[in-house]
Amino acid sequence: MNQAADPLLVADNVRKEFGGLLAVNDLDFTIPERSIVSLIGPNGAGKTTFFNMLTGLYRATSGTIVFDGVDITDKPPHAITKLGVGRTFQNIRLFPQMTALENVLVGMHSRLKGGILGSIFGLPRVRREEREAEEKARELLAFSGLKRVDDQLAESLAYGDQRRLEVARALATEPKLLLLDEPTAGMNPQETVAFLDFVAKLREERPIAILLIEHDMKVVMGASERVTVLDYGEKIAEGSPNEVQQDERVIEAYLGRTASV
Secondary structure, eight states: OOTTOOEEEEEEEEEEEETTEEEEEEEEEEEETTOEEEEEOSTTSSHHHHHHHHTTSSOOSEEEEEETTEEOTTOOHHHHHHHTEEEOOSSOOOOTTSBHHHHHHHHGGGGOOOOHHHHHTTOHHHHHHHHHHHHHHHHHHHHTTOTTOTTSBGGGSOHHHHHHHHHHHHHTTOOSEEEEESTTTTOOHHHHHHHHHHHHHHHHHSSOEEEEEOSOHHHHHHHOSEEEEEETTEEEEEEOHHHHHTOHHHIIIIITTOTTO
16 A cells, blocks of 8 residues: 555544444544555444444544545535445345346436436436446446346345445445445355455556455455454554554454454
């Protein structure tokens, strides 16, 4: 990772409380442009809660989150998506009865200019935009390793392909930052290796930064340039994958007690 890269996202002293429960405790976190950063820690450490604050699903109790120079701390999800933050979910959230192509087109919605009336009356400008969107959606499917599945229902795709489709839909929002919440969960070893290759290709060919929540340490080691470790909502370590693996607090809190990582 280029240490001189400008920060794309800066979370400063971010806290999230649910009633009396402190889920994220005064967290400082930075994502440089075009970097791959991983967030790891035991279940309940606050990782997904932090993701949900970055995307506007949860509002921070205190602290600030600045993305690409814009304060997004209190912005709603659709506004944050439009600024350039895309995400996938730990549990796949596709539209199962829609085709792969239609799922990707849904992701493009925030970028399309044609309104409802334009669609109803079939204005030439809107028809042209729709044609261009469909062409771009097919390109995204191909880029994501999903050739020849455009017209297949999402629910009929293999598990690994559903994960790729979710990434393709997120890419359709034209993100500058892509958040991947346990993208290899449920994948077999071959699917995991293929997905890692895809992430590397993604970062190589597109001007994008990636933040991963991931339990599989092979994935973390293979993909990340920097790793941040949370435990009970607090950052207990941060550094290169090698540095984090050798950190005594990380071994005690996470690596040492989780045999499956």
